[in-house]
Amino acid sequence: MTLIVQKFGGSSVSDAASIKRVARRIAETRRQGHEVVVVVSAMGDTTDDLVDLAQQVSPQPPGREMDMLLTAGERISMALLAMAIHDNGFEARSYTGSQAGLLTDSTHGQARIINVTPGRIQQALDEGAVPIVAGFQGVSYESKDITTLGRGGSDTTAVALAAALDAGVCEIYTDVDGVFTADPRVVGRASKVPSLSYEEMLELAAVGAKVLHLRCVEYARRYEIPLHVRSTFSASEGTWVSSERNPGGHMEQPIISGVTADLNDAKITIIAVPDEPGVAASIFQALADAGVNIDMIVQNVSEADTRRTDVTFTCPKGDLGRAMQALLDAQERIAFASLASDEDVAKLSLVGAGMRSNPGVSATFFRALADSGVNVEMISTSEIRISVVTRTERAEDALRAVHTAFGLDADGEAVVYAGTGR
Amino acid sequence: MTLIVQKFGGSSVSDAASIKRVARRIAETRRQGHEVVVVVSAMGDTTDDLVDLAQQVSPQPPGREMDMLLTAGERISMALLAMAIHDNGFEARSYTGSQAGLLTDSTHGQARIINVTPGRIQQALDEGAVPIVAGFQGVSYESKDITTLGRGGSDTTAVALAAALDAGVCEIYTDVDGVFTADPRVVGRASKVPSLSYEEMLELAAVGAKVLHLRCVEYARRYEIPLHVRSTFSASEGTWVSSERNPGGHMEQPIISGVTADLNDAKITIIAVPDEPGVAASIFQALADAGVNIDMIVQNVSEADTRRTDVTFTCPKGDLGRAMQALLDAQERIAFASLASDEDVAKLSLVGAGMRSNPGVSATFFRALADSGVNVEMISTSEIRISVVTRTERAEDALRAVHTAFGLDADGEAVVYAGTGR
Numbered sequence: 001m002t003l004i005v006q007k008f009g010g011s012s013v014s015d016a017a018s019i020k021r022v023a024r025r026i027a028e029t030r031r032q033g034h035e036v037v038v039v040v041s042a043m044g045d046t047t048d049d050l051v052d053l054a055q056q057v058s059p060q061p062p063g064r065e066m067d068m069l070l071t072a073g074e075r076i077s078m079a080l081l082a083m084a085i086h087d088n089g090f091e092a093r094s095y096t097g098s099q100a101g102l103l104t105d106s107t108h109g110q111a112r113i114i115n116v117t118p119g120r121i122q123q124a125l126d127e128g129a130v131p132i133v134a135g136f137q138g139v140s141y142e143s144k145d146i147t148t149l150g151r152g153g154s155d156t157t158a159v160a161l162a163a164a165l166d167a168g169v170c171e172i173y174t175d176v177d178g179v180f181t182a183d184p185r186v187v188g189r190a191s192k193v194p195s196l197s198y199e200e201m202l203e204l205a206a207v208g209a210k211v212l213h214l215r216c217v218e219y220a221r222r223y224e225i226p227l228h229v230r231s232t233f234s235a236s237e238g239t240w241v242s243s244e245r246n247p248g249g250h251m252e253q254p255i256i257s258g259v260t261a262d263l264n265d266a267k268i269t270i271i272a273v274p275d276e277p278g279v280a281a282s283i284f285q286a287l288a289d290a291g292v293n294i295d296m297i298v299q300n301v302s303e304a305d306t307r308r309t310d311v312t313f314t315c316p317k318g319d320l321g322r323a324m325q326a327l328l329d330a331q332e333r334i335a336f337a338s339l340a341s342d343e344d345v346a347k348l349s350l351v352g353a354g355m356r357s358n359p360g361v362s363a364t365f366f367r368a369l370a371d372s373g374v375n376v377e378m379i380s381t382s383e384i385r386i387s388v389v390t391r392t393e394r395a396e397d398a399l400r401a402v403h404t405a406f407g408l409d410a411d412g413e414a415v416v417y418a419g420t421g422r
Numbered sequence: 423m424t425l426i427v428q429k430f431g432g433s434s435v436s437d438a439a440s441i442k443r444v445a446r447r448i449a450e451t452r453r454q455g456h457e458v459v460v461v462v463s464a465m466g467d468t469t470d471d472l473v474d475l476a477q478q479v480s481p482q483p484p485g486r487e488m489d490m491l492l493t494a495g496e497r498i499s500m501a502l503l504a505m506a507i508h509d510n511g512f513e514a515r516s517y518t519g520s521q522a523g524l525l526t527d528s529t530h531g532q533a534r535i536i537n538v539t540p541g542r543i544q545q546a547l548d549e550g551a552v553p554i555v556a557g558f559q560g561v562s563y564e565s566k567d568i569t570t571l572g573r574g575g576s577d578t579t580a581v582a583l584a585a586a587l588d589a590g591v592c593e594i595y596t597d598v599d600g601v602f603t604a605d606p607r608v609v610g611r612a613s614k615v616p617s618l619s620y621e622e623m624l625e626l627a628a629v630g631a632k633v634l635h636l637r638c639v640e641y642a643r644r645y646e647i648p649l650h651v652r653s654t655f656s657a658s659e660g661t662w663v664s665s666e667r668n669p670g671g672h673m674e675q676p677i678i679s680g681v682t683a684d685l686n687d688a689k690i691t692i693i694a695v696p697d698e699p700g701v702a703a704s705i706f707q708a709l710a711d712a713g714v715n716i717d718m719i720v721q722n723v724s725e726a727d728t729r730r731t732d733v734t735f736t737c738p739k740g741d742l743g744r745a746m747q748a749l750l751d752a753q754e755r756i757a758f759a760s761l762a763s764d765e766d767v768a769k770l771s772l773v774g775a776g777m778r779s780n781p782g783v784s785a786t787f788f789r790a791l792a793d794s795g796v797n798v799e800m801i802s803t804s805e806i807r808i809s810v811v812t813r814t815e816r817a818e819d820a821l822r823a824v825h826t827a828f829g830l831d832a833d834g835e836a837v838v839y840a841g842t843g844r
Contacts, residue, residue, distance in 0.1 A: 016478035037708050056438035060507035065508075068499035072494040076472065079491035083480035086487070099566070107724050120566070145520070146540070281633065 002168035003075065003125070004029060007039040007135065007158035011175045012232040013077045014044035022173075024230065026130060032089055034036035036126055037165060038092075038132045039158040040081055042073025043386035063108030067137075067148045071096070072248075074134035074154075082132045093130040093203035095120060097137035097146075101164075102157060104138035104147045111138055113156065115165035127166075133161060152213025155212070159216050163223035168227050172212065177231045178238030179204065179211050181258045181408040185394050190403065191210035191410035194259055195240040200257040200351055201227075203385045207349035208262030233347035254410070256361075256406045261395040265295060265314040267345045268323055274311045275302035282334050283311060290326035292319040296347070296380040296387060308337075311376060314389065317343055345377070349387040350402060362386060368405035374398040425547070426451060429461040429580035434654040436466030442492045442596075444654065445506035448552060457547055459516075459587060460554045461580040462503055462639045464495025475519055483601045485739065486529030489559075493518070496556035496576075504554045513551040517542060519568075522553070522562035523586075524579060526569045533560055533569035535578065535641075538586035543666045547587075555583060556801055564577035573824045574635025581638050585645035593648050594634065599653045601626065601633055603830040608818050611834035612825065615679055617662040622773055623649075623680040625776030625807045629771035630684030639663065678774035678783075682818040687717060687736040689744055689767045689800070694759035697724035697731045705733060705749070712748035714741040718769070718802040718809060730759075734800060738812060739765055767799070768817035771809040772824060783810060791828035796820040 003123070004027060013019050022040075029036050050069050054061045061069075085092035102115035102223035124131040135154025138147050149156055155172055162170035179201070180190040198221035205214040211229055219240065222226050230238025244334035273279055281300070287294060295314045304311040315323050318339060327339055348369075355361045364384055369376060373395065390398055403409060428448060434442050437653045451458050468608070472491050482493075500516035507514035523539035538610055546553040557576025560569050571578055577594055584592040601623070602612040620643035627636045633651055642649050642663065652660025689701060694703055702721070724731040736793045737745050742763060749761055770791075777783045787808055790796060796819065800811035825831060 016475065019479055053438065053498070054505060057441055057502045058509050062507040065501045065504045065514075065516060068504070069498060072497040075494040075497065076475070076491060077656075079487045079494075080475060080479045082487040082490070083476060083483040086484055092487075094487060112554050222607055406722060 001033050001035060001395040002166060003035045003037070005037045005039060005162040005165070005167045005170045005257065007154060007171065008041065008081075008173045008232060009154065009175070010041040010044050010047070010077075012173055013040060015080060015399060016080070018232075019043075019077070019080050020084050020087075023081060023088050024252050025088055025232070026085055027088035028129065036130050037125070037161060038081065038120060038130060038168070039135045039154055040077050040132060041078045041135045042081075043069075046073040046076065061301065062206040064145055067108045067146050070132065070148055071137045071146050074136060077133045078134050080329040083177060085130055086130070089368070090133055091127075092342065093124050093129050094132040094134070095124075095133050095247070097157065098139035100131070100133040100161070102133075102138035102160065104145050104149070105239060106140040106145065106147065108145075108147055109379040110150040111140070113138065113160050114141055114158050118161060118164050119167065121161065133157065142361040152215055155213050155216035156219055159225055159227070161218040162225045163219070165352060169228050170220065171228045171230060172216075173230060173232040174211060174213060175232065177234060177236060178229050179209065179241075179258070181211075181256070182260065182399055182403045183208050185258075186261065186401050187403050189409040189411075192237050193407055194237070195242070195244075195355065196257055198241060198243060200384060201241045203349075203351040203382070204258055204260060205353065207385065207387060208260040208264070209258065211353065231324045235393050239311070242380055256350065256408060258351055259399055259402045259406070259408070260347070260349050260351070261399045262347040263392060264317055265347050265389075266317045267314050267318070267346060267389060268311060269310055269312045269340040269342075270334070270336045271340060272306070272308045273311050274335050275307050279334060280311070281332065286326045286334070287315075287323055290322045292323040292326065296378055296389065298378045298380070314345070314347065314378070322331070344392045345389050346392045346398075347389055348395060348398050348402070349385055350406075351379075351385045353384055355381075355384055355386065364405050365402060368401045369398055374401070423455050423457060424458045425459070425824060427459045427461060427580050427584040427586060427587070427589045428595060429576060429593065430463065430503075430654060431576065432463040432469070432499075433595070434595055435503065438502070440654075441465075441499070441502050442506050442509075445503060445510050448507055449510035449512055452552065452671050458552050459543060459547070459583060459589070460503065460552060461556060461557045461576060461583060462499050463557045464492075465499045465578040466500065466501075466619055468495040489530045489568050492570055493556065493559045493568050496558060497793040498559050498581060500556050504552075506552070507552055513549075515546050515551050516554040516556070517546075518556050519559035519579065522555045522560035522583065522603045524555075524582065525556055525563040526560035528565050528567065528569065530567075532572040533562070534569050535560060535571070535582050536563055538828070540581050540583060540586050543583065544587065555579065576636055577635050577638035578641055581641045581649070582648055584639070584647045589647065592642065593650045593652060594638075594651060595654040596633060597631060597654065599656060599658060601631065601663075601680065602653050604682065604821055604825045605631075605676070607801045608683070608695070609681075609822050609825050611831040611833075615661050616659070617664070617666075618679050619775065620665060622707050622775060622806060623663045625771075625773040626680055626682060629769065629773065629807065629809060630682040630686070631680065634663070636803070643823070664715055677784055678772065678830060678839045681821055681824050681828070682771050682773070682775055683821045684769040684771070685814055685817065686739055687767060687769050687811075688739045688742045689734060689764040689811060690742070691732055691734040691747070691762040692732040692749065692756070692758045692763075693732050693762060694728070695733050696757050697729050701756060703735070704752065708748045708752040708756070709737075709745055712744045714745040714748065718800055718811065720800045720802070735794060736767070736769065736800070755780070766814050767811050768814045768820075769811055770817060770820050770824070771807055772828075774806045775806055777803075777806055777808065787824060787829050790823045791820055794819050794823040796823070 104111035107414040504514040526533035649663040
């Protein structure tokens with residue numbers, strides 16, 4: 001008997017029929033002899049509808065009240081799911097984040113988990129019931145106010161509970177069959193990756209693979225919780241993410257985990273910056289103070305006569321306005337000439353273990369880009385990833401070219417289901 | 423400075439515009455120098471929508487999960503109301519029933535309040551904030567599970583909080599201007615009653631006046647909390663309910679509080695019951711064991727030769743099936759001949775202080791019924807009420823005739839707004 005934490009996203013519980021389907025799946029796991037703890041998101045569009053309602057009432061709602069409002073969503077889905085499980089012959093009890101012991105800090109809308117005290121969940125398990133826990137929510141250990149965990153919050157709830165309850169595996173149910181070598185919506189012949197290390201999954205999540213959130217993978221890695229990403233709509237094995245590369249023992253697994261294209265970044269170039277010590281520090285301090293997340297950074301070789309250089313970096317499109325303002329405010333101190341911004345960029349990344357020790361990898365990568373006429377504007381590499389910035393309109397061609405060049409194309413087309421969870 | 427508890431029903435917060443109107447009203451009360459605690463119901467049809475959803479998922483949902491589901495409704499309305507109050511320049515914080523200290527027993531769907539420990543509400547008041555409390559809900563002090571209080575639950579929440587916080591008044595906002603001498607939807611010229619004693623209001627609520635629930639009035643009477651029933655849609659004074667008859671000092675107030683017609687009862691006649699000691703006891707024990715609420719009871723004078731009699735009583739239509747079954751199950755023991763039931767009845771009641779000491783009251787009442795050709799099938803009286811059972815189709819005529827006979831008709835038509843709260 002294994003304790004399994006199963007997390008179902010909003011698209012898996014979008015209406016009464018899908019809630020009943022999920023309930024049957026949970027009951028099936030119980031009949032196989034496992035203990036199950038379920039984490040569930042709000043139904044389909046509930047969260048969007050509640051956000052709309054708040055906007056009708058108030059232009060800038062306080063974070064505390066926004067969290068109180070949004071957490072109504074999981075309350076509805078978890079109660080309905082518990083009812084449906086009852087009808088499958090198992091006792092089920094729903095618990096809010098607060099009741100389940102998800103203690104967080106007080107950052108409304110973006111709370112961090114401080115501790116998990118799942119006494120009531122353990123008691124429900126001991127009494128033979130299936131506990132259903134609201135994803136995405138917790139309670140501040142200081143103010144006792146309700147909090148939400150932000151994007152990917154339900155995945156994080158699931159992994160945090162799995163760690164606190166010492167579960168054997170945390171299953172993340174989604175609308176795709178697992179983690180793919182590329183987005184199957186773009187690369188029709190993308191293939192499912194049977195297994196990944198936490199590090200590879202972290203890199204993939206960081207460069208735009210949407211199937212798992214960075215934070216959830218970081219949590220899983222810290223507590224060594226094996227993740228199994230799989231489809232709500234099929235019974236087939238999905239993708240395992242764990243500390244071992246090959247828990248399933250696939251002998252000839254390629255070293256490449258996948259290729260991603262991320263269209264959410266913008267590029268800023270700071271023109272004619274004095275090339276002297278401390279300048280980079282003042283640039284990135286100004287951006288950090290404005291809460292701007294920086295990704296790739298490139299600094300040109302300085303011109304010999306002027307001793308000035310250009311610094312280019314990427315940041316999320318949503319941070320672009322703040323970044324520009326922060327730099328303009330610091331223009332005198334940094335002493336740059338001007339700024340240029342560009343939203344029409346895509347970040348293409350290749351992720352896989354042991355890239356550095358395989359010199360052929362970068363050669364193949366850049367050859368594929370060149371052959372398909374894709375111009376590279378920035379380059380950044382790590383132990384297990386190569387990223388380049390290209391024009392947005394060339395991103396899909398580039399993605400397909402690289403995917404084919406590394407022999408990742410599957411025999412058939414990948415199955416894609418509609419919708420995404422939170 | 424008075425502490426005022428203000429309760430707003432579902433029809434007062436049915437959409438973003440009405441939530442903003444309620445927020446302005448609360449802010450106005452604060453600007454007048456009062457402390458305010460707000461109790462709010464779920465928005466408009468939210469509760470019905472959630473019940474529908476549950477029925478789509480499960481034929482017989484467990485009570486615990488039904489309560490978890492339904493309490494999402496107030497969570498939404500209270501968070502939105504808190505946001506709107508913020509925009510009026512006051513800090514507002516929403517609290518679930520559990521957070522507000524509404525401790526109940528574990529009877530899901532129909533929980534009774536055991537204790538109120540409003541520490542967080544008092545703290546919010548001390549810090550100058552407006553606490554917004556979810557009506558209708560609490561938490562079981564034994565199981566820590568979420569509970570709901572059943573019909574009229576939000577009114578009861580408001581009164582219970584007013585008692586625990588020692589508030590000066592509990593204002594019940596609704597879609598009518600106060601308590602009327604008759605249902606203004608039926609009797610166009612019904613007039614608003616300026617003030618009532620708790621006892622009169624209890625009688626009115628018991629005989630079908632829907633504006634306040636029995637339970638809330640009982641609670642207010644026990645803790646001597648003055649109630650002020652008034653309209654969300656106008657600034658005029660409503661109806662005061664308190665231990666004094668005339669807190670406002672109306673010198674010539676008529677002794678009649680109102681006339682009601684209740685169509686929710688059914689009538690059962692037990693035919694040819696032996697007229698001997700203990701028979702009534704076994705009849706009403708059998709009904710009590712089946713959970714049937716009995717209202718009026720009439721026993722005919724026994725026939726001298728057979729020493730048998732007929733017993734007639736009324737009960738809620740919803741209890742009729744159970745009542746008939748319980749009596750049939752006990753037929754051998756009670757030794758009656760047969761049963762007759764009748765759902766086509768209305769209970770017409772006249773409520774007012776000091777009726778017994780005013781012999782003219784019953785005379786006027788029965789004369790009015792006779793003059794309008796209404797046949798009386800059963801009669802029951804108390805210190806402050808006379809009730810009769812008539813045919814349903816005659817109820818409205820009878821209501822208007824009695825209303826006019828007691829000089830209750832107002833000069834103009836009463837204003838009626840749409841919808842009802844919970």
